[in-house]
Structures are given as C-alpha cells and as structure tokens.
Amino acid sequence: MIRDTGPGARLWRIAVWGVTLLFCLNLLAMIATVVLNSVATRWLGTWLPLGLTTRWYGSAWEEFQLGDILVVTFQVVFTVVAISGALGVAAAYALARRSFPGRSLVLLVFLLPLLVPPVTYGIPMATVLYQAGLGGTFWGVVLANLVPSIPFVVLVMIPFIEQIDPRIESAARVFGASTTQLFVRVLLPLLLPGILAATLLVLVRTIAMFELTFLTAGPTSQTLIVALYYAVFASGVRAGQSIDAMAVVYMAVTLAWLLVALRFVDPTQIVARSKRESSAA
C-alpha cells in the first residue's frame, strides 16, 4: 500500500483521525453520561455527580416492573429467534442448493423487508394484526418481529451454505444416510457456526427493535426498549437517574449478547454482509 509523506498528506491524515477520534469520544462520553447518572445521588450543574449510590437500580426495578419486562423481552426474543432460525435456515438451504424459475423473485421478497424501514410497513402491519385480534398480544409482537428476522437469517445463511461442498452430502447419501441422519450428523455440524452467527445477530437486533414492537405491543407484551421509550417520554414524572438505571439494564442486556455475537461474526456483518466473506465464497 502506498504511503504519502508530504506535509499536506500528514495534515490530512491528522484531520481524518481527529474527526474519527472526536466521534468515538462523543459516543463514549454519551454512554458514560447514562451510566454515571444512573449511580449519581445528585448531578446538577457540576462536572461530576456529588455522590454515588446504587439505590436507583432498586427503585427502577420496582417502579418499572423490570422483572416482568425482562421475562417478556426474553420470551419474545427467543421465540422470534427459534421461529426465524428454523424457517430461515430451511429457506436458505433451498435457495443455496437449487436454482429454479422465480428464484430471484423469492430473493427480492426476502430483501424488501430489510430495505423498507420498519415504520413504513409497521403501520399497515399493525392495522392488520389489530384487526386479526393479535394486536397488543405476545404473538402479535412475535409475528411483527419475524418480518425483518426471517429475511435476515436467510440472507446471512445463503453464503454459508454455498460454501459447503454438495459432494459431502452426496457421499453421506452413498453411505446410506437417511434425510434425518444427513441433516443431524452432516449438515448441522457444518452449519453450526453460521446458524449461531445468524441467530445471535437476530437476537441482538430483536432486543433493539423498537418500532415494530412499539406499534404492536400492549401493556403486557412490552419489551425492554419500548418500556424505556415510555419512561423517557414521560420523564419528569420519575427521577432521571431511575430512567438511566433502566437504560443501563437495557444496555447490559444488549451488550452482553453483542459480546457473545462478536466472537462469531465480524462487526461489519451487523449492517452488511461482509465483503471478505462473499469474495471468498
């Protein structure tokens, strides 16, 4: 790679790194503000809070019924992960192994829900779910969250499955493996890293999916992010520290899963299918 060494180039380099550093600094400071405020006794008009306390976590836990909300959140998220994983991997297998008339149309059907932002399709979808009597229920929230999740699993899994040599499957067939055996003993072990990556990414995305859950959730089917929205929306009613304590709980839940996910995937995969992977395929 070429390295330029003029004073202009050096200045440009410093400017680019400066902007990057500034962005990261602001981002981390913003997160630090939330964390620090959640353990502050009083923080008004000073650089740092006057004292530290953990009592806001206790009060947030009771005020917002965080226990119940966490249970609902995980029920929703794991149901979504299980259903979208099963449907998505099966569809990805078909799309990776067969070329049939209308294949590109099917791919387009899977691409659209990822390109159209949730608010745009969420409102007509919520209307349909409310008319079917599913609005405000647990299953309404799950169905809504399946819309971006299934296509996401499909599109992450297709290159993974394409990498597996179909002759391995043929060999298993030759040695007399039944379809179940073929799936459980050959395909599943080979696909496991891909399935793990895809489902973990769906998990992280579903925890953070605000719009669709917000449009379909009722009082008993709220997830953590929606509860956080209502708390911030009605701020002034409760202490800011209490809301921030809830925000920290939300961050901890999301980031814990993000850390697990990052062991299996490249961070860029969270927004785009990694270029390196598709060029290697």
Place this chain on the structure above:
Amino acid sequence: MEVAPVSSAPLDGVAAAAGLADLPPLRMRLAARGIDATTLLCLPAVAAVLALFLYPFVYGLILSFEPKVGGLFANYAKFFGDPFLYDTIATTLRLAVPVTILNLVLAVPIAMRVRLMRRQRLLTTILVLPVTLGTVLVAEGLLNYLGPQGWFNRTLVWLGVIATPLKLTNNYWGVFASLLITGFPFTFLLTLSYVTGIDPALEQAAAVHGAGARRRFTSVVLPLILPGLAITFCLSFVQAFAVFPSAVLLGAPAGATRVISIAAYQAAFEEYDYAMASAIAMIMGAVQLAIVAAVLGLRALVYRGPVGGTKG
C-alpha cells in the same frame, strides 16, 4: 439442462394413446427445472414474509383508498391539502438529506484510512455500539449529554468556544445529532465493505504512473466505489427518513421535527383513523422510493464492473 426421457416401452397402449409416452413424469420434469422437495423448504419462510409483509402492504394500500369520509382519494386530498400534514415531508427531508450527505462525506475519507489499518476490530466494535443500542437509548443519552449542563456544552464553555450553553435538545439539532450518531456507523461500515473490495494494485499502478493522492482518489478509487456509495446513500437515507423515536424524545415533535412518521403514528394511534395512517405510510414509502429511484437512476450512468485488478 434437458433430462433424457426415461424409457417408456412398458407403458404401451394407454399412455401412448394419450400422447404422453415421450414425456417423462411431471416430478422429473419439475426436478429438471430445479423444483423438488428441497426447493419446497423455502415455502414456509416465503409464506410468512408474504403474509406478514406483502399482504399488509397491499391491504394498507387498498385501505388508504377507503377513507372514513369522502371519495376514493379523500385521504390523499386531505394530506396534500393540509400544511400541517404535507409540511412533514419537507421537515423530514430537511433532516434526512443533510444528515445522509454528511454521513457519507465523513465516511469515505475515514474508510479510505481505516482500510490501511491492520487492527480494525476495536474501531468497528466501538462504531457498532450505537447501531446495536438503537435510537431510543441514543436519544436518552443525548438528552443528558447535549443538555445545557451536559458534558458537551460544559467542555465548549470551558474551552472558551462559546460563552453560554447552546440549545441542542428538543429542537432540530438534537434529532440531527442522534441521526449522525446512529447513522454514521451504519454508513461507515457499509462504505468500508465497498472500499476494502478494491484491489490495492489498481492504486499502485496509478501511483507508478505518477498520480498524486488526490488524482488517485478522484480518477481511480472514486469511480470504482461510486455505485456502492449510491447504494449506501439509499440505505442510509431510507433509515434517516423513517426517523421516529428520536424525533419525539429529542426533538420538537409538534414543531421543527414533526416528521412524517409522527404524522402517521398520530393518525393511527391517536385518531384511530387507520385508512389515513395507511395513506400517510404509503406517501412515506413513495417519497423514499422516488429518492431511491432517482439515485439508482444516476447510478446507471456511472461505471459498474469488476473492482479487482486481475488480468483478462
């Protein structure tokens, strides 16, 4: 590929009389075109997406033409007749377009620099944080951070850049900042994946022929990433155009940041006029589609082809 018809000799008489003797069974003909039991595995997922995504969309489109009062186009007439409603398009564009352009302008030089780094993982992990945490958390964080007593204003006052704290929350700039903080990482990571796809040998060849850094960028790299940048612009713009939670929490939802998704939400869940809400959602989709189509139309004018430097 054509499949040779199986021997149909035993099927004399009946089938031959029916004129089917020289055609293989339907199953085989379908299999030859790639349709067999394996293909059917994609049916459940396709059915789910059709039922939950495409059907509601079509339903919403039809519903938008069945207003509570008035004729076929009453909802659309109401939207474009009421400045409180149609102004939301301009308000949203005023937020989404500058933010998307700023994100791209920042992302390209940084991506060009980061691709030379060997250890990108720390930076990409930091940048993936706001995308993962989501807009609600960013809005809550920025409310404190950008507030009159927040660290941002305090630092600027301390440095002597400004005399009194700037008002950065509950107005246009609050939403702008939140779109920047969630949108930039998204734009950057997409741009990075395009930039790293360019063969470094192409730039080296340009350098050998005496092209300076600026020349190498404008006549080698830029034309190669332009199609990718067009896609990135579309994806980032569509996300920014659908801004919702931060416009409510961090902006002025009744004034400067009354974006189109707020109008749609209010129609659906405050006035319970689902037909009107669907009409607004359709208008929102149409504006997004128009901008995306315009950008992709421009994209068709530029070079698209291999970005590798291989011979042949």
